[in-house]
Each structure stands twice: as structure tokens, then as C-alpha cells.
Amino acid sequence: MKKKKPLILVSNDDGITSPGIAALIAVAMELGDVIVVAPDKPQSGMGHAITINQPIRITAVNLYDGVKAYQCTGTPVDCVKIAIDKLLTAKPDLMVSGVNHGSNASINVIYSGTMSAAVEASIDGIKAIGFSLCDYSWDANFEVVKPYMKQIMESVMKNNLPYGTLLNVNMPVPKMGEIKGIKICRQALAKWKESFDQRTDPFGRDYFWMTGNFINMDEGNDTDEWALKEGYISVVPTMFDLTDHRRIGLLNQWDL
């Protein structure tokens, strides 16, 4: 009897025409049947935004041979929601998001549309992975990391990943052409120190561009930032329950 191929849903936040999603689709096609639902334009930094005050449109596009693909006017999370409700005929065995052009390690996970798409799939009970390459350039080289992506996707499909957990995978630009391996990590404690670039428009009014500096406050050698700096791929088990369970006892001591 022929074994049914796994069904893999693909999305991202850089948009459906990005080289990163093309690399991810290529790997996914080696493992199963692929359906792509991705934003029709860059949606970086959209976090877990959803579109509730405007309608959304989806259009079938013929971009990747042998793959059903749809571009969507909404956010990355919208893409996953509309895929589940309107485009998928069966529950996917895996959802993968990316490959993001740029790091989503440490605090970046919270701003990332790529990761939020994976989080949304995970909330819906689909095994999910967000992939990011620590290279912002559009012509980044994804070839070296493809075998690792395949290995991680296979592992997730094969193993038990409990409901409530997804993976945040960040991949370094290999030094000397080599990746050292894969490390299971925690998210480094870090933040962006914002520095808005203030300018004046031709009409004399001020406007601001958001820029900032990344500040890693975490020296731990069990963090994603450490692993990436050392040339490893970082895999962080990530969750969408934001309860800080450690502090329930503390708050119960307050006089509330």
C-alpha cells in the first residue's frame, strides 16, 4: 500500500516572491505535498497582527511548479487563518514559516510575522516551525542550510511535539562554508534600544524612522544568540501561553 504523503502548509512574512520562501518550498516538496499561503507583500515586523477592520483577498498564483500557492492581502497570521478555514481540505501534518531574511532569535521572536504565522498554526494544533537565516540580504545563500531544514522538519513530523510548543529555528551564515551543528536553546534575554531617526518633510513637518540597536543582556551559553555566534543552528522550543507561572505565588502575596 502506498503511504500517503504528508501535507505541508508554508507561509512567511517577507512575501510570496521572496527567495527565502522559495528555499523553504523546495525543501518541503522533498518531504510531502505542499500548499503555500503567503502575504502578497513584505509584512516584516507585523508580529501577531490580524486584520479585523478591513476585508482580505486571496489570489491563486502559479509561482512554484507542482505547488498550490495563494497570495493574500493580509498579515502572516491572516494567511494561516484563511488557509485553515478556506483553502485546506485536510489538516496539515506540518506548517513551516520562512525562511525569514534575518534573525528571529531572542526578543525578535515577538516582533516577527514569520514566527507569528507558525505560532498561529500551533494554536490550531498543527506542528509548526519558523525558520530564519541570519542574513538580511535578498540574495542570501540558502543552499548550505537546506539539509538541516529538512532534518528538522523530518524530526518534527516523526517525533511527539506536545500541543502548545512550536520551534523557532535560526540559522547562522556559515563561517568557512560550514555549520557546526544544531543546539537546543533558550531564547536569550535581549532587547532593542530604539533610536528614531528624526527628519523634516518638504512641508516642514517632522517624521521619524524607527531604528535601534540590539542589546544582548544574556551571557548564557545555552541561549540562541550564543549558539548562532558560535556557528550552530539554534532550535528554541517556543510557546504561546504567556502566563508567567513562576509569579503566581508572588502575586498571591500582594494585598489585592
Next chain:
Amino acid sequence: MKKKKPLILVSNDDGITSPGIAALIAVAMELGDVIVVAPDKPQSGMGHAITINQPIRITAVNLYDGVKAYQCTGTPVDCVKIAIDKLLTAKPDLMVSGVNHGSNASINVIYSGTMSAAVEASIDGIKAIGFSLCDYSWDANFEVVKPYMKQIMESVMKNNLPYGTLLNVNMPVPKMGEIKGIKICRQALAKWKESFDQRTDPFGRDYFWMTGNFINMDEGNDTDEWALKEGYISVVPTMFDLTDHRRIGLLNQWDL
């Protein structure tokens, strides 16, 4: 010697003209000096989105007597970032966000612009609270909950709230005019089952409105959903480290 009044930063996601933020400002003014930086339009469902591909503008507005207030073209998180970098001359003693018109309990926390503004302040080391009233109507009655909001804000300023933790406060519409009290809770395990409303525009093309049904999968009587249903205000300690520390051991057993 006169004690310096605490400095309180206020934002929200329903926009600077919403009745909810007016209620929050009124309470904050009883406790300290207030500065408001809030979106110039509704930004519900924006999650932790930031504006990186467009400039942002801020405009001083004279909406609330005795309060410095700025409206911002960006997202709730943008408001907090630009407040910190460009508008504040000292670190606030407290940041409060809301009062949101509608619940941000359980999974709603992840989609909420109101909560994301508070999360952003918290990442920057500012004690932060997001307040929401479980009433979506614009003319919701905030009077009954004001004393509780004041009590919670005073408690946060007085007590030690460790870095990494903020509060997600949801308030029920009081039955018979009474709130039963305050409960420290965890976030209920719940999700939205999306149901897109498909329509056809005058040009024959489909478009979709996001709608959905809230599904509470959690019967626990230690959850925010339970507390709200019973008539209590729920206070959930919330965190921005998304690492699922429980699963690091499990992943280390995989053959990655």
C-alpha cells in the same frame, strides 16, 4: 520634603479618543503625573506589530486637562518605543495600557495591541499593566472598575514586580452592579475557530471578513476565563520570554 509624584505613561490600541483611555487617564492622574502617547486611530488586533517600512508621525494634542498627550500614526508598540526614545525625559514609574474595549483574557493576549504596548514597556524595564473591560461597546461603563484599577496600579508601584513580568488585567461587566473581587490567574487554554465571511464585490471578485468563535478548552477554576465568568477581575502575570523551558529536555532526546 515633598515626595516626587510618580510618572505614569499611558497608551492603548483603541486610539487616543476612546472612552477607555479617558477612564485610565482619570485613574492615573489620581496617582501621579501622566503622559499619554497613543494611536491616532483604532489599532485593535495589531499584536506586537512595529512600523519599519514607513515613517511615523507624532502630534501633541490637547485632549485631557493637565496631561501631556501625543497621538501617533504608528502601532501601540510604536507608541511606547517613540515615547521612550523621544518624548519621555525620565523613566516612568509605571506604564498602563487600555482600558481596552473588550476582553484580552486567555489567547486574546497574543492578538492584542493593548497588551503588546504593555509588553513593550516591560521589555524596556518599565513596570506595566494592560487593562481590559469585557464590554466591546463604546459607551461601556468604566466607573465601577475604576477603584480596582487604582488599587492594582498602587500595588504594582509599591511591590516588587520582577523584570520579565507584567500584568494582564481583565475586568468583567459587573452583575448586579458588583465586582466580587480580584483573582490571580493563569491564562485559560483557548483559541478562536476562524470563520471567514465570504462576499463578492461589485466587480465580481471575492473578499473575506475575518470572524470566528471563541473556544475555551480549559475547565480550570484557576484561569482568567473562569474568574471573569464568576464575576471576578482576573490578574494574569504575563511574560515576554516565549521559551517553552519544559520542552528543552524533550528536544534534547531527539536525534537533531
